[in-house]
Amino acid sequence: MSEFIEVVYGVKSPAAEVESRAESILLEQAVELPRKALTDPFVLSNIVGEVRSIERRGEGDYRVTIAHPAITAAENPAQLLNVFFGNTSLQPDVLLEDLRIPASLLEKFRGPRFGIEGLRQATHVSHGPLTSTALKPMGLSVEKLADICRTFALAGVDLIKDDHGLADHAFSPFRERVKACVTAVRQAAEKTGRETLYVPNLIGTPTEVLEQLRFAQEAGVGGVMISPMLLGLPLLNEIVRGELRVPLLAHPSFGGALRIAPEALLGRLFRWFGADAVIYPNHGGRFSYSLKTCETLASRLRDPNGGGKTVLPVPAGGIKVERLGEILAFYGEDVMLLIGGSLYEARESLEERTREFVTKARGL
Numbered sequence: 001m002s003e004f005i006e007v008v009y010g011v012k013s014p015a016a017e018v019e020s021r022a023e024s025i026l027l028e029q030a031v032e033l034p035r036k037a038l039t040d041p042f043v044l045s046n047i048v049g050e051v052r053s054i055e056r057r058g059e060g061d062y063r064v065t066i067a068h069p070a071i072t073a074a075e076n077p078a079q080l081l082n083v084f085f086g087n088t089s090l091q092p093d094v095l096l097e098d099l100r101i102p103a104s105l106l107e108k109f110r111g112p113r114f115g116i117e118g119l120r121q122a123t124h125v126s127h128g129p130l131t132s133t134a135l136k137p138m139g140l141s142v143e144k145l146a147d148i149c150r151t152f153a154l155a156g157v158d159l160i161k162d163d164h165g166l167a168d169h170a171f172s173p174f175r176e177r178v179k180a181c182v183t184a185v186r187q188a189a190e191k192t193g194r195e196t197l198y199v200p201n202l203i204g205t206p207t208e209v210l211e212q213l214r215f216a217q218e219a220g221v222g223g224v225m226i227s228p229m230l231l232g233l234p235l236l237n238e239i240v241r242g243e244l245r246v247p248l249l250a251h252p253s254f255g256g257a258l259r260i261a262p263e264a265l266l267g268r269l270f271r272w273f274g275a276d277a278v279i280y281p282n283h284g285g286r287f288s289y290s291l292k293t294c295e296t297l298a299s300r301l302r303d304p305n306g307g308g309k310t311v312l313p314v315p316a317g318g319i320k321v322e323r324l325g326e327i328l329a330f331y332g333e334d335v336m337l338l339i340g341g342s343l344y345e346a347r348e349s350l351e352e353r354t355r356e357f358v359t360k361a362r363g364l
Contacts, residue, residue: 005080007068007096013062025088029066049067081234098263119276122223132157132158138172145166147184151351158336175215178216182198197222198221226248229252236274252265267297268300271300287318314336316340321342321353
């Protein structure tokens with residue numbers, strides 16, 4: 001076969017066993033049989049790939065690159081994940097580190113519908129960073145969340161999303177919340193002359209999520225957000241290839257539950273499967289991502305050769321308004337800044353603090 005999927009694994013193994021370990025990963029991810037049990041010529045020629053390289057990085061630590069014929073993915077997002085890291089994900093000595101797929105397969109999955117350019121058009125921000133925040137905490141009524149949404153919109157934030165913990169709760173039903181928040185940003189726009197995007201969180205079963213998507217779009221939302229690792233990456237791709245008419249943000253919740261490097265999961269898979277913007281933990285906040293990881297994520301999401309439209313990085317997780325200069329110097333202008341707690345700490349001065357955030361972001 002002329003086209004291949006390449007998968008890079010971090011493998012812990014004694015030096016004397018690493019070649020056989022690489023061979024076992026290759027076979028496990030394709031045919032689940034020992035090589036001596038394979039006799040069919042088509043399987044041997046078209047299904048079983050090859051170990052392309054084994055690089056020693058340290059004592060008992062190797063970088064193993066394996067190539068599988070692209071036909072094994074069946075042009076199906078779930079099967080692609082299965083080929084990448086199906087049974088091998090159950091083996092504690094292996095980490096999925098990087099991925100490469102041919103352009104023909106990328107085209108089948110479509111990738112982002114809007115990307116950076118589409119988000120800039122939707123927010124009417126042609127250059128510079130975009131500003132965003134989240135509605136929280138879980139437990140507030142629809143009326144209280146809508147009031148906060150209105151406050152953020154009056155302060156000039158470009159995008160206001162539901163916190164990923166907001167679901168179809170009895171104390172804040174999804175449909176009521178969507179209608180109230182869409183009304184809130186429209187009321188603010190009448191006063192400011194500037195439209196803010198409201199982005200609800202879609203969460204539930206696949207059927208419920210698709211129903212929420214339809215309702216939200218009909219209600220006039222500016223975008224939607226899902227957590228692909230909670231709902232399933234194939235569902236993300238189905239939404240993007242199907243009924244989506246607004247930009248889609250991807251949240252990383254549950255993304256640390258598997259042995260997949262964030263550079264591969266958030267920097268490649270989320271983009272390939274259709275996210276227009278990807279939220280991830282910024283260095284120095286509540287999480288432990290390194291500067292190098294954050295740099296790689298932003299680079300992969302914005303790489304014009306990375307597959308489909310370029311995607312907006314959304315660093316988050318404990319960013320302080322006081323750090324904006326440092327953060328923008330690191331990321332440049334093609335970034336969406338997501339700040340929550342640093343604004344809510346202002347309490348009764350929430351609108352003033354948010355205006356400070358917006359003013360600083362636009363002035364830097």
